[in-house]
Amino acid sequence: MEEASKAKKAKKGFMTPERKKKLRLLLRKKAAEELKKEQERKAAERRRIIEERCGKPKNIDDANEVSLTSIITGYHQRITKLEEEKYDR
Known part of the structure; x- marks a missing residue:
């Protein structure tokens, strides 16, 4: 039983404040990368549609x-x- 209570205490401290900060930072970076990729994809699609509708610029x-x-x-x-x-x- 003592081992079980020690294991619970060890698991309880798994997400330390430093680890939480690192995880949040990584998640923010990943979200920023995904947002940037999505914006680039939308911009490329927009350029393609404009070129399709208007033709190449003279x-x-x-x-x-x-x-x-x-x-x-x-x-x-x-x-x-x-x-x-x-x-x-």
């Missing part, structure tokens, strides 16, 4: 007047098509 910095005109014409046609689809529904 380089207009180095474009001359003719290429700018063709880019703008393409955008105008796309907008017109989207507006027609919106009102056809």
